[in-house]
Amino acid sequence: MTDIRDILRFYADAGADEALLDQPVNRFVEAESAPRRMSAPEEAMRPDGNSAPPPARNAPAAPPPRATQPTAAVPDEAQAARARELARQAGSLEELREILDGFDGCNLKFTAKQTVFADGDPEADVMFVGEAPGRDEDIAGLPFVGRSGQLLDRMLSAIGLDRTGAYIANVIAWRPPGNRTPTPLETEICRPFIERQIELANPKVLVTLGGPSAKVLLHATEGVLRLRGNWKTHTTAAGTVIPAMPTLHPAYLLRNPAHKKLAWRDFLEIKAKLIEIRG
Ligand code: URA
Numbered sequence: 053m054t055d056i057r058d059i060l061r062f063y064a065d066a067g068a069d070e071a072l073l074d075q076p077v078n079r080f081v082e083a084e085s086a087p088r089r090m091s092a093p094e095e096a097m098r099p100d101g102n103s104a105p106p107p108a109r110n111a112p113a114a115p116p117p118r119a120t121q122p123t124a125a126v127p128d129e130a131q132a133a134r135a136r137e138l139a140r141q142a143g144s145l146e147e148l149r150e151i152l153d154g155f156d157g158c159n160l161k162f163t164a165k166q167t168v169f170a171d172g173d174p175e176a177d178v179m180f181v182g183e184a185p186g187r188d189e190d191i192a193g194l195p196f197v198g199r200s201g202q203l204l205d206r207m208l209s210a211i212g213l214d215r216t217g218a219y220i221a222n223v224i225a226w227r228p229p230g231n232r233t234p235t236p237l238e239t240e241i242c243r244p245f246i247e248r249q250i251e252l253a254n255p256k257v258l259v260t261l262g263g264p265s266a267k268v269l270l271h272a273t274e275g276v277l278r279l280r281g282n283w284k285t286h287t288t289a290a291g292t293v294i295p296a297m298p299t300l301h302p303a304y305l306l307r308n309p310a311h312k313k314l315a316w317r318d319f320l321e322i323k324a325k326l327i328e329i330r331g
Contacts, residue, residue: 263301270296
């Protein structure tokens with residue numbers, strides 16, 4: 053007989069880690085003719101704009117939208133342009149955090165609990181950038197606090213660093229629902245914010261964690277296994293060139309522990325670069 057724990061484990065593994073309603077809903081007694089209302093993320097993915105289609109003739113009136121649920125914005129080019137403009141306006145990291153908190157142009161924001169901006173010391177010589185927050189980060193409001201964050205902490209400590217000596221952020225500041233991969237447009241909307249964050253933090257060394265971060269920040273086209281371990285550069289909008297090391301994502305290393313030796317080599321490179329830079 054299937055244990056209820058097996059079913060819950062199955063759901064958790066599939067990424068369904070939240071109950072959406074306080075009360076259970078018996079779908080079998082719902083009127084079959086009632087049109088299905090789109091969830092906020094589904095509405096957000098509509099290709100044609102912000103509004104749902106007009107109700108069919110004679111269809112029951114749609115329930116009023118829940119007051120507490122903001123309408124999700126559609127990720128489109130206009131939002132990417134707005135993000136670029138807003139990010140440019142930020143004169144400090146604090147201003148950038150406030151702008152991100154108030155930005156409603158990325159639908160990921162409406163399913164996330166909060167904005168995950170950064171952890172560590174923004175004055176640090178080295179900045180690490182991952183892909184997007186997961187469940188633990190969404191709850192804590194800080195990047196890399198879950199299992200992969202704990203591995204990152206151990207990797208930092210192996211080269212004599214901790215979060216007081218590093219600045220840590222993500223390309224995307226909101227947890228994608230169920231940890232799904234962010235869409236290219238969502239990434240494009242978030243790109244100006246992380247680029248400005250790097251520019252304002254102005255680290256001496258940038259480390260991209262995983263393929264998506266390298267793709268966005270280093271314009272990399274190869275796979276991360278080929279890319280990692282080779283110094284690249286990230287150029288800010290103002291033209292500052294920052295040495296950048298692409299390395300493997302800690303979550304990948306948790307799944308592929310045999311590749312930790314590759315990340316170890318990359319971290320030794322980072323350590324050597326920091327020693328060289330500090331003179
Ligand atoms: N993975 C990431 O890329 N970032 C986090 O903050 C956590 C997990």
